[in-house]
Amino acid sequence: MSWQAVPRILWHYARTRNRRFETREELLAWQDSRVKRFLAEIVPRSPYYREQHRELGIANWKDWPTIDKAEMMGNFDRLNTVGIRAEEAFRVALEAERSRDFAPMLGPITVGLSSGTSGNRGLFLVSPPERHRWAGAMLARLLPGSILGHHRVAFFLRANSNLYETVGSSRIQFEFFDLLDAVETHVERLNRLQPTVLIGPPSLLRLLAEDPGLAIAPLKVVSVAEVLDPLDERCLQERFGGIIHQVYQCTEGFLAVTCSHGTLHLNEDLVAFQREVLDAESRKFVPILTDFSRTTQPIIRYRLNDILTERADACPCGSVMTALERIEGRSDDLFYFPARDGSRLRPVFPDFIRRAIMEAAPEALEYRVCQHSESVIEVSLRLPAGSGDAEGRVSGRLPGESGDVEDRVATRFCRLADDLGGIPPTITFTPYEAHRSDRKLRRVERRFTP
Ligand SMILES: [Zn+2]
Structure with a gap:
């Protein structure tokens, strides 16, 4: 990580931690002005969106047609604001995945590839400032205690990318674990590292929890990348104690994270969420995202293929950001x-x-x-x-x-x-x-x- 990155990450960390909204109305008004400012800056730079919004105008952004993954990938070349072609990005990302050298870059831009069947994989592009913002927000929402304390974070991933290597300094030790390695190797490394924060897909956390040789006591256990099934949650709670935290993020953004009460809250200070209601009575909806911090590959009125359930009552933590009862999984399921x-x-x-x-x-x-x-x-x-x-x-x-x-x-x-x-x-x-x-x-x- 370059040393210039540290103050930037810290700045985003502080800003995420310190930003407070007293009421939901205040949050939504702030969000609306952010989205409009963002669109005014980004739309002229994206040929795809420039055409899309021609008639409706930025003031009516909430009524813009939605786009989905297929539409986004189909228009990748004209949608991104840095002129990167899908063909080129795929080549770089696939090469990095094969060689596992973990550095898929096109100039300063990180190229990521979402998991999925071969014809259905999503590409994402992230610039260094976006990476710093992501890292700052992630640390603000995830680290137990202050960023100035000492932390050892064990992070299990399907494939590494520069996105994650951004986070790491003398106080925060950040270790990447390759999901393809054997469980015994993981256990040995974890016992040596003694992580304070353990982050991984719940299926992998389950394997670790059931291993009799594992001798760690992380302060925080975080489930990522897969739906946290109540059955897995119960088992992880029994092994590690306390709340099993969740980070809900995908190539489309850093979408939700659990609060100190164990409730998932949407990150409405980073992304505007609109809803396609599936069932009003059980509060189930499909989210439509507008990420007002992503400038390289704009995510605007993007219909995510996921089903979320809102909580029936307010979360005792007092946050004005939407509280979720659960992430159900993909609408395809x-x-x-x-x-x-x-x-x-x-x-x-x-x-x-x-x-x-x-x-x-x-x-x-x-x-x-x-x-x-x-x-x-x-x-x-x-x-x-x-x-x-x-x-x-x-x-x-x-x-x-x-x-x-x-x-x-x-x-x-x-x-x-x-x-x-x-x-x-x-x-x-x-x-x-x-x-x-x-x-x-x-x-x-x-x-x-x-
Ligand atoms: Zn809460």
Whole structure:
């Protein structure tokens, strides 16, 4: 990291920590003026947005057409403000990923690649000032205590990028762990480092938590990159104690983080969130983002493929930023049941599936549920030793307890379909297979297009 970066990161750190809004109205008014100022500066530099906003004008930014990932990637060359072509960016990012030398740069610009299937990967571009702002905001929201204290941060990532190497100084030791390394290697390094902050995807944190050789006591454990399933949260709490924190960020920005009460709050001082309401009663929505700090690859009225649930009541911490009950996961993982009356398919939120499993199989250590078609759902459960076969797996129809679990799960899904006016699906049970740590774990996954 260059030494000039330190004061800049500290400045953003202080600004994020010290910015306070007394009321929600104050926050929204400030946000609106920030967005307008940002658009006035950025739109002339982005050929794509220059054309988009021609008729509507900046004052009406809230009514601009939304864009999604496909639209953004399809117009990548004209959308970014630094004239980088997608082809060139992909080449650099893929090369870095293959060689794992972790320095995908085009001039001063960091190139990142989101995970996903090969045809569906997103590119993102970040400039040094954006990196410093990100690092400052991240440290402000994540570090327990002051930035002037000593911290040792262990960060597990799918692929490193310069974005993360920005953070690091003599007081803050920042160690990167490659998810592809063996768990024994991780445990050995962690025991040596004795991190004060442990950050990683929950599936990896679970592996660490279950390793008898791990001897660390981090002050803060932070789940990133995957949905934190209540089952994993419970297990991590048992091992590490206290609140399991979450950072909700993706290539589209630093979106939400937990407060001292363990509630996720949207980072509305960095990003403006509008909503596409999915279900008003259960407060579920798809967020539409306008990130007024991203200038290289503007994120304006961007529809994220995620479902969020707002909290019903205010968070006791007193923050005026929207409090979330949970991040449900991707809208692609909504299940669908055929309607009993032959009308449209009934959507089933991932959260309903999670709850069904937790209620019907509370003893499960891990699970996966995949919907393969409108009528077939596959369930895999990892049960404590003794309740399935030797590995604690349920396979096929076994006598005794595992059969009971299967009956309970099947019955619970029937009831769920009934409650939603849908036709109960056929449930098949398969052995639980250990998850590959270089892949994103999705415990609830839909594998067909309705
Ligand atoms: Zn709070």
